[in-house]
Amino acid sequence: MDHAGHPGHPDSDRSPSSAPWGTAAKATLHCLTGCAIGEILGMAIGTALIWSNVPTMALAITLAFLFGYSFTLFAVRRSGLGLKVAIKVALAADTVSIAVMEAVDNGIIALVPGALDAHLSDGLFWSSLLGGFAVAFVITTPVNKWMIGRGKGHAIVHAYH
Secondary structure, three states: OOOOOOOOOOOOOOOHHHOOHHHHHHHHHHHHHHHHHHHHHHHHHHHHOOOOHHHHHHHHHHHHHHHHHHHHHHHHHHOOOOHHHHHHHHHHHHHHHHHHHHHHHHHHHHHOOOHHHOOOOOHHHHHHHHHHHHHHHHHHHHHHHHHHHOOOOHHHHHOOO
């Protein structure tokens, strides 16, 4: 029997607008924190080792996903989930959010003239990186709101808090 249309059922009011903006912003900030740690670390390592742009960005993106997933993974593991299930939850909760965030952030870095050639000591390196994070947050928050409103993304994690 389908209960989704009945009052009081958790799915009876599911719509993109049913997710509060505050919840979406918190989910995005959580995701952004892990992504930022990984991305800054990757960009710093690649830049310090004088790698070319492609391997540096590949490392930064890989570490952004790794750190982004790890934040959720550790949180749901603390709730008692086994490792295999916790990994599935982290992947389901964060993949779209991290992917959007990384596409936006790295797109901005690639589009800012000179940003890819800037060094760690250059203001342009840090301003393009941090500016990319800010724009990524603004663009990813509505995506997370939409997903949470449909019981997807970070909504999956909330069942384990």
